[in-house]
Amino acid sequence: MKELSDRGSRCYRRWLEGDESAAGEIMEELFFGLVYFVDSFVRDVHAAEDIAMDVMSDLFVHRHRYDFRVSLKTYLYMRGKSRAIDHLRHRKALRIEPLDGAEDSACEREELEERLLVSERQRAVREAVDKLPKDMREAVWLVYFESLSYSEAARVMGVKPKQIDNLLYRAKKELRSILGEEARDLL
Numbered sequence: 524m525k526e527l528s529d530r531g532s533r534c535y536r537r538w539l540e541g542d543e544s545a546a547g548e549i550m551e552e553l554f555f556g557l558v559y560f561v562d563s564f565v566r567d568v569h570a571a572e573d574i575a576m577d578v579m580s581d582l583f584v585h586r587h588r589y590d591f592r593v594s595l596k597t598y599l600y601m602r603g604k605s606r607a608i609d610h611l612r613h614r615k616a617l618r619i620e621p622l623d624g625a626e627d628s629a630c631e632r633e634e635l636e637e638r639l640l641v642s643e644r645q646r647a648v649r650e651a652v653d654k655l656p657k658d659m660r661e662a663v664w665l666v667y668f669e670s671l672s673y674s675e676a677a678r679v680m681g682v683k684p685k686q687i688d689n690l691l692y693r694a695k696k697e698l699r700s701i702l703g704e705e706a707r708d709l710l
Contacts, residue, residue, distance in 0.1 A: 531595030539586060546583060553596055554579060556669055557603050563664060564607035565614075568631045574606045597675040600665070604679060651701040652694075659694035662687050 531553055538545035554575060562571035578599055582589060589598050652663050658680070665676035666687065673684040680687070 529594040529596065531599075532591055535582070535589065535595055536591075538583070549582075549595070550579060553599055556596075557599055560600055560664065560669065561603045561607045563660065564604065565610055570610055570614075571607075574610055575603060578602045578606060593678060594671075594675060596669065597671060597678060600669070600671070600679045647702065648698070651698050654701055655694055655697055659690050659697065662690040663694050663698075666691060 531549055534545040534548045534552070538549070557578065558568070558571050558575040561574045562568055565571055565574070581602070582599065589595065593601075652660055655663065661680055662676060665671045665679055666673065671679065673687045677684045677687045
C-alpha cells in the first residue's frame with residue numbers, strides 16, 4: 524500500500540506526533556478551499572463553513588480515519604462532498620426556505636472568493652466555470668483550482684481518471700465558447 528507524502532499529510536503526521544502548530548498549518552492551508560468546494564454544492568456559505576469545520580474537527584478527533592493512502596486534501600474533499608450531499612438531502616427533507624439574511628451571505632461569499640481568486644483573470648474564469656454543467660465544474664475546480672491529480676479528482680468525484688480527462692477536455696471547449704476572445708489569454 525503506497526503512502527502519499529503531501530504537505531497536508533506531513534503536517535498531520537507532525538500533529539499526530541505532538542506538534543500542536545501543525546493543526547494551524549493544516550487549517551490555514553486547506554480550510555478555505557474546502558469551504559469554497561463545499562459551497563459549490565450547498566450554495567450557502569454558512570452551511571459550507573459549518574460542514575468544513577465539521578470535516579476538519581473529525582480529522583482531529585477521529586485520528587484513525589485518515590490512513591495516508593490519499594493526500595490529506597483529497598481525503599478532506601471526499602469527506603466534504605459526502606457531508607454536503609447529506610446536508611442537501613436533509614435540507615430537502617425539511618424544505619428549509621432561505622431567510623432574509625441572504626445579503627449578508629452574499630457579502631461573505633464575495634469575501635471568501637476574494638481570498639481564493641485574487642486576480643481579475645481568475646474571476647472571469649470562475650464566472651465562466653460556474654456556467655458549466657455540474658460535473659465539468661467540479662472536475663475543473665478540483666484539478667485546476669485545487670491542484671488535485673486526475674486520479675485524486677476521480678476519487679473525490681467517484682469516477683475513473685479517464686472520465687476526468689474527458690470532462691476537462693469538454694469543459695475547456697465550453698469555456699472557450701463562453702469566454703470568447705478572452706479565452707486566448709486565459710486558457
